[in-house]
Amino acid sequence: MRFAAILLLLLISALPLRAQDEEVVLGLSQNRVAITASFDGSEILVFGAVKRQAPIPEQPMEVIITVAGPDGPVTLHRKARKAGIWVNADTVRIDRAPSFYAVATTGPLDKILSQTEDLRHEVSIPRAVRSVGVSEVVADPGNFTDALIRIRENEGVYQQLDGEVTFDQQTLFRTKITLPSNLTEGSYPTRIFLTRGGAVVADFETVIDVRKVGLERWLFVLSRNQPVVYGVLSLVIAVVAGWLASAVFRWFRR
Structure with missing residues (x-):
């Protein structure tokens, strides 16, 4: 009886599956x-x-x-x-x-x-x-x-x-x-x-x-792979931006 059940399962699994309608x-x-x-x-x-x-x-x-x-x-x-x-x-x-x-x-x-x-x-x-x-x-x-x-x-x-x-x-x-x-x-x-x-x-x-992509991708990878370099670069950019803003302000005051 057990052998017959196993044989039936094998026959069913051998049948081709019906394609999805x-x-x-x-x-x-x-x-x-x-x-x-x-x-x-x-x-x-x-x-x-x-x-x-x-x-x-x-x-x-x-x-x-x-x-x-x-x-x-x-x-x-x-x-x-x-x-x-x-x-x-x-x-x-x-x-x-x-x-x-x-x-x-x-x-x-x-x-x-x-x-x-x-x-x-x-x-x-x-x-x-x-x-x-x-x-x-x-x-x-x-x-x-x-x-x-x-x-x-x-x-x-x-x-x-x-x-x-x-x-x-x-x-x-x-x-x-x-x-x-x-x-x-x-x-x-x-x-x-x-x-x-x-x-x-x-x-x-x-x-x-x-x-x-582009600059966004470069900064993202830099912040993940070299956080110290990224931090120093951010500080330098902030200092330079502040200096430029101060220089422009002084120029307008003259």
């Missing part, structure tokens, strides 16, 4: 962003198509596109008034939070993606922020996560873009993601999810590379 074919207006001294932001056009092996089903499809910046820990402080002064009452460390996160969709995210799928793929902004262990420090960990999201939404680095994905004839899709000027250098994973009835039926991922 719907797949993503993706394009980007640019897959590399250069941060220069005059960099004031950028706009990425994300576009693509749905490749099908069968006729379009009757149930409509939805598209979700996410772009995430490098993540890292974040420390949050909650202030309270004690003895007439404001002090840090609670301090919480968020394990992981993306430096940038944008979610663009064809419709309201909570309508086109189930909570189970959101938990599985970490699509929504709250799911992208990892705060495991915070509940052991404070009684209301959700307030700290909400505060972080609210602050970064106001800064423009967290973006919820419901209805910003155009989907033509259930085949061609496109959207624009605005990258702010205060970008963190690194790789920006870009994911596309095709959903139907709240469930993910196909997904695709690529990467946008964000790097400093």
Whole structure:
């Protein structure tokens, strides 16, 4: 009996896998962003198509596109008034939070993606922020996560873009993601999810590379590899700039 079960498993594994009925074919207006001294932001056009092996089903499809910046820990402080002064009452460390996160969709995210799928793929902004262990420090960990999201939404680095994905004839899709000027250098994973009835039926991922170039890159590398030289150079530049400003001021007074 055991031998028969093993044989059946081997036969099943030997069968060719069925090709995915719907797949993503993706394009980007640019897959590399250069941060220069005059960099004031950028706009990425994300576009693509749905490749099908069968006729379009009757149930409509939805598209979700996410772009995430490098993540890292974040420390949050909650202030309270004690003895007439404001002090840090609670301090919480968020394990992981993306430096940038944008979610663009064809419709309201909570309508086109189930909570189970959101938990599985970490699509929504709250799911992208990892705060495991915070509940052991404070009684209301959700307030700290909400505060972080609210602050970064106001800064423009967290973006919820419901209805910003155009989907033509259930085949061609496109959207624009605005990258702010205060970008963190690194790789920006870009994911596309095709959903139907709240469930993910196909997904695709690529990467946008964000790097400093020119003088910005040289100064960044110098500050990391030779901090003493970087500090001396900064001091020299500050002294020279101060001397020039003083000289110009004296010249105008004559």
